[in-house]
Amino acid sequence: MNTIATERRVIRVVVNGSPYEREVEARLLLSDFLRHELGLTGTHVGCEHGVCGACTVLLDGEPVRSCLMFAVQADGHEIETVEGLAPNEAELHPLQRAFWEKHGLQCGYCTPGMLMVLKAFLAENPDPSEEEIREAISGNLCRCTGYQNIVEAARYAAQLLRQR
Amino acid sequence: MKPPRFRYCSPESLEEALAVLGEFGDEAKPLAGGQSLIPMLNMRLARPSVLVDLNRIPALAGIERTDRFLRIGAMTRHRAVERSESVARAQPLLAEAIGYVGHLPIRTRGTVGGSIAHADPAAELPGVLLALDGTVELQSRRGHRTVPARDFFVDLLTTSADPDELVIAVRFPVLPPRSGTAWLEVARRHGDYALVGVGAVVTLAEDRRTIRDARLCFIGVGNTPVRATGAEAALRGQPAAADTWRSAAEAVRNELDPASDIHASAQYRRSVAGVLTERALALAVQRAQEGTAG
């Protein structure tokens, strides 16, 4: 019963198209569930209080901080992580290709979060201005690139996605 | 940083949620968007023994328009407010301010009720609500009541809601004719909490050149959002002109009593509040004159 308060729960989620069922502690963060329970370590964890954006994933298509949700809250929902972007082993998603070609990453720590927030953003704004791109990634911190090439990559990705 | 142990429940109706809150009292905490509560749990600044997740109660989300106000259900996401055409039409101050709340992924989860209940003195929505003289709807097993914003925000992160009461909706009044609004703020980076923010609401007299009523509400300058009632009173009956905005800015600088902290000094905040006052009044009046409201 959902009104009975418990410390553990069985949850069912779909991650990158695959269904999973696990029993978890209620206090387990979605970020830790993805990384430790499912082994999907592409979702990075920087701050665990919502500031850095490295842990951003898509929940039913919308960008959320996986460090600011409990895994139990994802029960019955669909999640997409950076591992779900590429269509197969040999091919990159247009966003990944754009980041690669335009040097949108250096150490890569911020990259999964950047890619996921941009995926949702570009789906809604296929032809954004530079200012709109900067605002979209304003919640994602990068300590390496100075953002210039990330913005450049986002513009290029938008172009690639429009051509598809 | 990992949250402490707690027991979790996810009721599917308001009645069930109120029953759990009634049973556990201040041992329990409602979980809305979690964008403020989960950071506090992760840092172990909060240790509730029971979390009552409101995310599975569909009846708590939604935007309704009545003659007098826009009624926004507590679990309505910031993002839904941002996307809503009825908000853009009926309540331009709210529509303008909402884009300043955090970042896209924060607004995807964050809720209107959560922002109001959390009562951060630098948060936009409490400031908007106080600027508009809005009200908060509270419900518990004991009954329903509505509390005006000025009685709701009591102190730093403190409201007049009891632990067993839920914010179920927030009412943002619609404006009389010949009104205009403006929301302006200064923050270190886009999406950060404001160092200082202001909401201005101006209603013009029939000649469209005299101020009938003006309201100025500030965030980031006290333990709650703050109305500059002295400056507001002095604005009534004044001509809509640059000199008037300058005197209002002066009145605001004298009236506000912000504190210094690591983000900004009191003097800086007072000075910015004055500058924003001038700009916000000019913009609100321009919008009132153009009939574009916000």
Ligand SMILES: Cc1cc2nc3c(=O)[nH]c(=O)nc-3n(C[C@H](O)[C@H](O)[C@H](O)COP(=O)(O)OP(=O)(O)OC[C@H]3O[C@@H](n4cnc5c(N)ncnc54)[C@H](O)[C@@H]3O)c2cc1C
């Ligand atoms: C990086 C970052 C930047 C941010 N920047 C801003 C910003 O610029 N401006 C801004 O305003 N906010 C900002 N926020 C906060 C964000 O807007 C929060 O979402 C909001 O303050 C709280 O809403 P919530 O729905 O997430 O509530 P929660 O975090 O779930 O709850 C907050 C508190 O309110 C209580 N509560 C929640 N709902 C109810 C209810 N219906 N009835 C009674 N009590 C309730 C909870 O028990 C808890 O104590 C930021 C957050 C982050 C992580």
Ligand code: FES
């Ligand atoms: S780890 Fe989630 S925002 Fe930093």
Ligand code: FES
């Ligand atoms: S590439 Fe290193 S943090 Fe962004």
